Amino acid sequence: MIAPPDRTPLPREFFDRPVLEVAPDLLGRVLLRTTPDGPITLRITEVEAYDGPNDPGSHAYRGRTPRNDVMFGPPGHVYVYFTYGMWFCMNLVCGPEGTSSAVLLRAGEITEGAELARGRRLSARNDRELAKGPARLATALGVDRALNGTDACGPADSPLRMLTGTPVPSDQVSSGPRTGVSGAGGVHPWRFWSVNDPTVSPYRAHTPRRRPS
Numbered sequence: 001m002i003a004p005p006d007r008t009p010l011p012r013e014f015f016d017r018p019v020l021e022v023a024p025d026l027l028g029r030v031l032l033r034t035t036p037d038g039p040i041t042l043r044i045t046e047v048e049a050y051d052g053p054n055d056p057g058s059h060a061y062r063g064r065t066p067r068n069d070v071m072f073g074p075p076g077h078v079y080v081y082f083t084y085g086m087w088f089c090m091n092l093v094c095g096p097e098g099t100s101s102a103v104l105l106r107a108g109e110i111t112e113g114a115e116l117a118r119g120r121r122l123s124a125r126n127d128r129e130l131a132k133g134p135a136r137l138a139t140a141l142g143v144d145r146a147l148n149g150t151d152a153c154g155p156a157d158s159p160l161r162m163l164t165g166t167p168v169p170s171d172q173v174s175s176g177p178r179t180g181v182s183g184a185g186g187v188h189p190w191r192f193w194s195v196n197d198p199t200v201s202p203y204r205a206h207t208p209r210r211r212p213s
Contacts, residue, residue: 005030005043005111006164012153014162015075015094019101022094023049024173024192026103030111030165033141034158040113040141042131043165044105046193046200048178050091050101057178060100071100075133076153078160080145088133088144092152106134106179106191109199117141133201135143168194174176179204 004131006037006145015022033040052071059081070079071093071129079091079102091102108131110117117130117140124130131137138144143160152162171209179201186205193200 005166008164010076010162010164012074012076015092015153017094017097019049019051019094019103020190022092023047023103023190024170024175025167026092026105027192028166028167028193031105031108031152032142032145032161032163033113035116035142035159037116038113040116041111041163042105042108042137042141043078043111044108045197046105046107046191047106048106049188049190049192050104052095052102053188055185055188056183057181057188058100058102060102062186064100066137068100070149071102072098073149074151076094076151076162078143078144078147078150078152080148081176082145083135085189088138089134090138090141090143090147105137106136107132107193107199107201108137109197110140128198132199176203177205 026044029044031042031170052058052060060071064072075094077093080088093102095101110130114127121130121140131140150160152160152184172195174195175189175192
């Protein structure tokens with residue numbers, strides 16, 4: 001019999017480490033999203049690490065701005081950004097305060113509250129696709145910029161909390177280039193995923209966006 005995941009909240013110390021230690025260690029952890037309609041839980045299966053000023057692919061590479069301000073704050077907080085004028089994506093800040101590193105949550109399995117996620121992800125063909133990709137994940141959980149800065153290590157009534165879950169063994173974790181990252185930042189193998197998990201999103205190399213003629 002498989003033991004149920006640990007519902008103990010992750011301590012802030014978990015996130016107060018280098019981003020390349022935190023990122024693979026997030027696989028198998030559980031994100032609890034509390035909404036007025038009920039809770040949704042997500043088992044994390046795919047992430048990407050972004051290393052602030054040391055990483056040309058990071059939003060914080062060129063310094064602090066109103067958009068990325070949360071990345072420079074205490075570890076364990078949620079950084080939400082808006083992309084392509086359409087989608088929100090969710091990150092977890094890590095490392096000592098001021099280092100501006102974060103882990104993008106790319107994919108996961110909805111383990112509770114699937115009916116709520118389905119209502120937000122009407123185009124999903126099955127439950128494996130509910131949170132298969134960072135924008136889909138945020139949509140399924142109802143995460144937007146209103147939750148930017150939320151403390152995921154905060155009190156029990158926080159709308160987003162990280163729980164211990166069941167960590168994925170290191171021999172079941174794979175890594176490779178980050179999806180859609182261009183230039184010097186595109187070479188880093190800082191995408192981590194749970195091997196053979198059907199909720200992991202497909203890899204896509206960066207494709208330059210064409211300007212309308």
